[in-house]
Amino acid sequence: MIRLSRITALALLAIIVFSTLSPIQMRPHLADANAERGLAYVLLGLALAVGFPNRLYQALICVVVVAGVLELLQIIDPGRHARLLDAVVKALAGVIGIGLGQLLVKAVNQREKTGRSADRKRHGAE
Numbered sequence: 001m002i003r004l005s006r007i008t009a010l011a012l013l014a015i016i017v018f019s020t021l022s023p024i025q026m027r028p029h030l031a032d033a034n035a036e037r038g039l040a041y042v043l044l045g046l047a048l049a050v051g052f053p054n055r056l057y058q059a060l061i062c063v064v065v066v067a068g069v070l071e072l073l074q075i076i077d078p079g080r081h082a083r084l085l086d087a088v089v090k091a092l093a094g095v096i097g098i099g100l101g102q103l104l105v106k107a108v109n110q111r112e113k114t115g116r117s118a119d120r121k122r123h124g125a126e
Contacts, residue, residue, distance in 0.1 A: 001050065001108075002050070002051055002052075002053070003051075005047050005048075005050035005051030006047075006051035006052070008043075008047040008051070009044060009047035009048045009051050012040065012043055012044045012047055013044060013066065015040070016040050016041070016044060016066070016070065017070065019036075019040070020070040020071075020073070020074065021070065021073055021074070021077070021080075023077070023079060024079060024080070034089070037086070037089065037090055037093065038089065038090075038093040039093075040093075041063065041067065041090045041091070041093035041094040041097060042093045042094070042096055042097035042100070043097060044063060044066075044094055044097060045059070045063050045093070045094040045095060045096065045097020045098040045099075045100070045101060046097040046098070046100050046101040046104070047097075047101070048062060048063065048094075048097075048098060048101065049097065049098040049099075049100070049101020049102050049104070049105065050101045050104060050105060053101075053102075053105045056098070056102065059098050060095060060098060063091060063094030063095060063097075063098065064091045064094065064095070066094075067087050067088075067090035067091040067094060068087050068091065070090075071083065071084075071086055071087035071090070072087075
């Protein structure tokens with residue numbers, strides 16, 4: 001699961017970079033722009049949290065820096081606009097994704113721990 005999450009995070013990062021820096025005409029449109037941005041960063045944060053479960057602070061820094069740098073790079077393209085609010089929304093969405101990912105990792109770990117305890121009790125009773 002960790003390896004797949006890391007590959008997914010890398011793929012999502014590539015999609016986010018392309019969508020953020022490409023001309024508007026080339027950018028995929030699936031829903032409202034704010035919903036697309038938020039979902040992309042939530043998924044990125046989730047994938048980072050699951051892919052790097054022991055690297056919480058690095059994942060947080062990564063999401064916040066990516067959101068800020070990509071927003072600033074939009075200044076280069078005259079057809080795009082860089083807004084502080086957009087960067088903050090993207091960063092917060094990424095942080096929410098990381099929080100969800102941490103909850104998922106803890107739930108899976110707890111389930112595995114509970115399963116191992118039940119197995120030991122079952123095998124010990126025989």
